[in-house]
Amino acid sequence: MFSTWLVHLAIWCLVQAVIENCRRGDMIASTDSVVLPGSNITLSCRLKQGEQCKELIFNHSEVVLAYGRHTFSCKCKSNGKIICGIDIYVGNPPDQPGNVSCIQYGRDGNLTCTWDKGRLTHIETTSVVQLTNETECLSFAEESMNPKYGSLNLTKLNFESNYTAVVTASNRLGNASSLPFTFMLIDIVKPHSPTDILVKFDNVSATNCTVLWQDQQQTQSFRLRYRPVNSHSWNMVETLNSTRYNLHDLKPHTEYEFQACCKFHPSRGIWSDWSTFRIQTPEAVPSGLLDVWYIRQDMDSQTQNITLFWKVMSKSEARGKILHYTLTFQALNQKSPRMTDVNITTQTHYTRVLPKVDYNIMVYAHNSKGNSPPTSIITDLSILDLPPPQSISVKPMGNNSILVIWEPPIESTAFINGYIVEWAKTRSPEPHLNWIKFPASNLSTIISENVKHDVCYDINVFALYRNRAGQVASARGYSKQEAPSAGPQVYTAVKGDGVWVSWEEIPGHQQMDCIASYNIYLQKKNSEEGPKVYVIHKETSRNSFLIKNLQRGVNYVLWMTASTVAGESPKGNEELVYLESASEWIIVSAACIFFGISACICFVQSVQKALCSFLSVLVPQWYRKAIPDPANSTWAKKYSSVEDELNVHSNQFLSYFSSFEEPETIEVEEVFIKREPVAFKDIPIFSYIKNSEGHDWETIENSFKKQESTEKNSEYKPLALSTPDDVVSYKCRLPYLYKKVVLEETEQIQTVSEYLTNPLTDMTVNYLPSNILPPIMDKNEEGNEFECKSFSIFPTTPLLMPMFSCGGKLTLDTVKIDCNSFTN
Secondary structure, three states: OHHHHHHHHHHHHHOOOEEEEOOOEEEEEOOOOEEOOOEEEEEEEEEOOOOOOOOEEOOOEEEEOOOEEEEEEEEEOOOOOEEEEEEEEEOOOOOOOEEEEEEEEOOOOOEEEEEEOOOOOOOOOEEEEEEEOOOOEEEEEOOOOOOOEEEEEEOOOOOOOEEEEEEEEEEOOEEEEOOOEEEEHHHHEEOOOOEEEEEEEOOOOOOOEEEEEEOOOOOOEEEEEEEEOOOOOOEEEEEEOOOEEEEOOOOOOOEEEEEEEEEOOOOOOOOOOOEEEEEEOOOOOOOOOOOEEEEEEEOOOOEEEEEEEEOOOOHHHHOOOOOEEEEEEEEOOOOOOOOEEEEEEOOOEEEEEEEOOOEEEEEEEEEOOEEOOOEEEEOOOOOOOOOOOEEEEEEEOOOOOEEEEEEOOOOOOOOEEEEEEEEEEOOOOOOOOEEEEEOOOOOEEEEOOOOOOOOOEEEEEEEEEOOEEEEEEEEEEOOOOOOOOOOOEEEEEEEOOEEEEEEEOOOHHHHOOOOOEEEEEEEEOOOOOOOEEEEEEHHHOOOEEEEOOOOOOOEEEEEEEEEOOOOEOOOOOOEEEEOOOHHHHHHHHHHHHHHHHHHHHOOOHHHHHHHHHHHHHHOOHHHHOOOOOHHHOHHHHHOOOOOOOOOHHHHHHHHHHHOOOOOOOOEEEOOOEOOOOOOOOEOOOOOOEEOOOOOEEOOHHHHHHHHHHHHHHOOOEOOOOOOHHHHHHHHHOOOOOEEOOOOOHHHHOOOHHHHHHOOOOOOOOOOOOHHHOOOOOOHHHHHHHHHHHHOOOOOOOOOOOOOOOOOOOOOOOOOOOOHHHOOO
16 A cells, blocks of 8 residues: 555656645646647545545546536545545636737827737636737736636726837737737727707708707817718718808708718818717798699589599608698689689698689698698680590509509590509599599509509599599409408398398408309208309499398398409308298287287277176186275265374374274373363363264364363363382272263174175175265266276286285274273
8 A cells, every 4th residue: 555655646746736634635637737739647545544444436547628627526435425625727818919009089088908818718717808009018907807818907008109009918828929019099099979960041941050069079080971861872071171061052941860970180180979960951832733623513504523632742852841721723715814712721632612613723731931842733615525545454463562554545535644543442432542643645553552452443544634533444353363361241021022131341450352143042941952053243232132032931041252363252041931831920920910909899888898898707706796985985985084182191092093094083081180070071182073975073183172172161180190110009909981872783893704705795784883874876887987997908906816815904803902002
């Protein structure tokens, strides 16, 4: 073991090696801790004195290829514990720094040098800049940790001296220095950009201006460039020695971008960054002519309709925002002084109904600076032959464009000065929406403005006869051929022996093309036969169609599709069609007639009585028994309220008594006592009155008055109780104050069973005293009246009444009040 250690020690002494000391042992590498890729490393491990391990495990030799850190360890085989370990780093020596440059921002700024570091070293590398001049040598360590580019801020240097800069990079594997970079500060100082750029326009012209800027750095040379904002090319003004410059021939009402830069010396140094300023030039009088054409139509023998169209001027011609258009109409061939009619519009078309004469029409565009030169249109009523172009054809070109081709009209005596091609979405509410004017030599064009690939367009071509549109040649076109993506929504309605079919247009975004035809499919339901197809061409379609001669009593299924040149759409919704047979119609008609006649008969009074008698036999016997309500009697309604009040004790008794709707005539005695004895007597409530029938009874009012008079004149006074014991003693000595006045038992009592068996018997007998009962009517008359009034074709009560009714008033046969009924 000792001999082995001596061998390793000898090897380490012969070559440069690295050793790692640990607590339990040491690990030795045959190379430095930083090596190049592909280096072969020999490793050894030894135990410190006192450590026990029969066998060590470690790599005796290793070739390292990957960049970065590699860790090796030595372990004891018996227990797997680490004895020691060592780190080896793999990297590259530094490359020669390149592209060394130095720059200083502003006259009083700091010098900054930069360079390219080359390839990555993967190990720690430092860079130093050595700066020398005639008198001194300065060294500055790199501050930036960027792995690819180096930079360093240097202290303020002498502005007039020549300097040489050298960058040296070094690490554990080597070092490298850059080529010398020699400079003067005047060559590398970059001024700050000019500030406060200002553009002034004179009041005479909107195309001339003066550009001014500020600079406080004692720079001697300037550059200026400018362009319209929507342009990519610059107009450059080189090498100026002043902070102002006059520009000419700018475009009116155009936004311009102006930029300026500077440097300290005309031939040396670095230009500053551009400073930017934007401004819009003023407006100017419009310079362009409006391109106008018109359509003339006769309204009647005396008036005509003239519609004029024109395009919006280009921006360069408008030279400002067009506020409105002015149109003047001057009638020609008039003996009286000619009157000029002035009209203003903001649209690009104008319609006017005028007397049927020739006119000189002038059209101007107006902005804030004035009017454009006028466009003159002279109408001519003598031009009558205005044939349309011939053989118009339309072809899809894809990419949202359509090719339109036409041929000149047949021979016409009028002069043709151009063509108008206009297009709009099919069935668009706005005609003449998009149009282009072409010279007479053009017989084809490709339209792409506002064209979509999934829309059908109506395309019209006019020939212009002295700027007047002649007869139109029309076609339909599209930019791409596709079948519709959906079918029409269909509706059906039976009409006679057929069915009326109507449908909605397919939405525009689903048409995909121009619809050529509609297809109606009609098939018997659950039939193996194919459907019958009805083809309706788009030109003749009014979105409806009548299918005749269908079989009655048969179920049909109907649906629709739409077709274009490219193909047929999927089918739309299905509709079930059924025509009722003749026998079904007869049954329905007969039922309607029967119910109609029955309804009319029921309004006849004699028929109503007969029907009432018939229905009364059918309903249960108990339903016909009417239960009279005593609360509805004449007496109860007339004497239901009490006008006067009794004294304290009378109120207690009478309020309890008057709460009943149907009171009996009973004898009530109220007793007034002196202080010692207690006595009571009943006082009649009613004074006697006499009605038209000769009955006499007392009124409540008279009885109460008598009672009050009696109390006043009596020596008795109401009972006064001063103590609770007196109250209790008084209550216990009270007799029953009320009692029922009983008539003969045979007249008073009638059982419920007897009443139900004969409901028409007058049940008011003995319910009230006989002296106040109204005379009993004749039973036959009463029954007839009930029969007439109780029946109606629309009864107010349900046919089957409930067996027991909760309505009406209940009366008690006996009313008893004992002393326990009174409370404090």
